[in-house]
Amino acid sequence: MITKPKGCHDIYGDQARKFKYVDKVIDDLMKEYNYDFMRTPIFESSELFHRGVGDTTDIVTKETYDFVDRGDRNMTLRPEGTAGIVRSYIENKMYGEGTQPVKVYYNGTMYRYERPQSGRDRELTQFGVEVLGSDDPYIDAEVISIPVNLFKLLGLQEVKVNINTLGDNESRNNYREALVEYFKPHINDLCEDCQERFKKNPLRILDCKVDGENEIIKNAPKTIDYLNEESKKRFEQVKKYLSLLEVDYEVNPNIVRGLDYYNHTVFEIEAKVEGFGSNNVLAGGGRYNGLVEQLDGPSTPGIGFALGMGRLIMALDLEKVELPIEKNLDAYIMYVSDTEKDYAVTLCQYLRINGYKVEMENLGRSLKSQFKQADRLNSRFFIILNDQELETDQIKIKDNKTKEETLVGIDYILYYFEEKLSEEDYDVEVTETIIEGE
Numbered sequence: 001m002i003t004k005p006k007g008c009h010d011i012y013g014d015q016a017r018k019f020k021y022v023d024k025v026i027d028d029l030m031k032e033y034n035y036d037f038m039r040t041p042i043f044e045s046s047e048l049f050h051r052g053v054g055d056t057t058d059i060v061t062k063e064t065y066d067f068v069d070r071g072d073r074n075m076t077l078r079p080e081g082t083a084g085i086v087r088s089y090i091e092n093k094m095y096g097e098g099t100q101p102v103k104v105y106y107n108g109t110m111y112r113y114e115r116p117q118s119g120r121d122r123e124l125t126q127f128g129v130e131v132l133g134s135d136d137p138y139i140d141a142e143v144i145s146i147p148v149n150l151f152k153l154l155g156l157q158e159v160k161v162n163i164n165t166l167g168d169n170e171s172r173n174n175y176r177e178a179l180v181e182y183f184k185p186h187i188n189d190l191c192e193d194c195q196e197r198f199k200k201n202p203l204r205i206l207d208c209k210v211d212g213e214n215e216i217i218k219n220a221p222k223t224i225d226y227l228n229e230e231s232k233k234r235f236e237q238v239k240k241y242l243s244l245l246e247v248d249y250e251v252n253p254n255i256v257r258g259l260d261y262y263n264h265t266v267f268e269i270e271a272k273v274e275g276f277g278s279n280n281v282l283a284g285g286g287r288y289n290g291l292v293e294q295l296d297g298p299s300t301p302g303i304g305f306a307l308g309m310g311r312l313i314m315a316l317d318l319e320k321v322e323l324p325i326e327k328n329l330d331a332y333i334m335y336v337s338d339t340e341k342d343y344a345v346t347l348c349q350y351l352r353i354n355g356y357k358v359e360m361e362n363l364g365r366s367l368k369s370q371f372k373q374a375d376r377l378n379s380r381f382f383i384i385l386n387d388q389e390l391e392t393d394q395i396k397i398k399d400n401k402t403k404e405e406t407l408v409g410i411d412y413i414l415y416y417f418e419e420k421l422s423e424e425d426y427d428v429e430v431t432e433t434i435i436e437g438e
């Protein structure tokens with residue numbers, strides 16, 4: 001038997017419904033924030049990720065799926081979304097458009113060759129946003145508020161925002177020099193990866209998964225202590241806007257994030273989810289004001305974040321959040337004879353194109369078994385076709401909620417559905433009015 005690759009999942013049934021529901025919540029939220037959807041290729045030139053994500057990151061050095069195509073080109077399955085968005089921004093000259101900044105979101109598949117474990121897969125779905133063209137500290141706060149509001153909309157509790165700043169290039173360089181001086185006498189006490197990072201990018205040592213709890217790393221210098229006045233002022237503005245947006249946050253000087261392109265604001269958002277352990281970060285991101293230039297574009301500020309959809313669904317499951325997912329049908333069409341089946345096919349199509357969720361019998365079951373199937377599918381209306389009634393242009397409909405059976409004229413079936421469903425809407429409105437009146 002052929003099985004799925006290690007670190008990948010089949011998503012179906014209730015789990016698939018949860019993914020689609022969260023997708024819909026994301027789409028609606030992004031509409032409110034005025035972000036446009038964007039899709040980039042699943043594979044791109046390997047150079048894009050080596051230059052964009054950074055040669056010193058674990059993603060590039062250990063986790064990318066690289067291959068040579070038939071044209072002898074080095075290609076990589078995308079491990080994250082930002083580099084592809086920035087490449088598209090440059091290639092399609094979006095920087096020349098009048099509606100600046102460019103605000104986009106993506107929701108697609110990424111690939112990372114890492115050791116599969118709970119919440120970390122080799123194939124993952126990632127939702128993220130990117131804003132290109134604005135260095136306004138408010139935009140930092142707006143981007144941070146998006147996953148916070150998403151988690152609240154979905155029902156997650158105890159959402160916590162941790163923020164830090166790496167400062168501008170001058171501040172970051174000062175901090176880098178301080179780290180070099182600090183780690184130099186201790187570097188042989190750290191893992192081999194950290195020893196290599198020390199040569200290329202000592203900031204990556206702070207993000208080490210092996211030595212993260214080592215006292216040497218815990219006692220390392222903090223970014224906050226090496227900020228120049230301009231960077232300090234900018235960080236204070238970001239915090240002010242977060243407060244105005246009513247986003248609770250904590251300054252955590254240990255956050256540096258795992259990608260080379262970050263500067264100024266970096267952040268992680270976690271939820272206190274039982275079962276996640278210490279690794280409870282659900283979203284993270286930051287500002288990357290030099291990345292567009294690094295990929296041969298014009299000087300352009302940028303900021304974004306990303307979150308793993310599988311990990312988010314896992315958090316919802318662990319928190320026992322009941323998503324309002326509809327698994328019901330509007331109508332199930334039953335028949336016995338061949339002529340009744342022919343009519344069922346036409347009626348099924350008619351109801352579907354008028355916006356109703358409809359299914360019909362297609363296994364040749366007895367009428368009794370069809371009733372059971374309609375119940376299993378939680379159908380609101382049962383449409384029971386009968387040749388004699390069809391000759392008089394009538395259809396029998398059973399309302400499975402009230403258990404009433406009614407003969408309805410064929411031309412009035414849509415009116416019947418609308419009337420029944422609008423009665424329910426009216427009842428809901430009356431109930432809400434009474435509650436508000438109390």
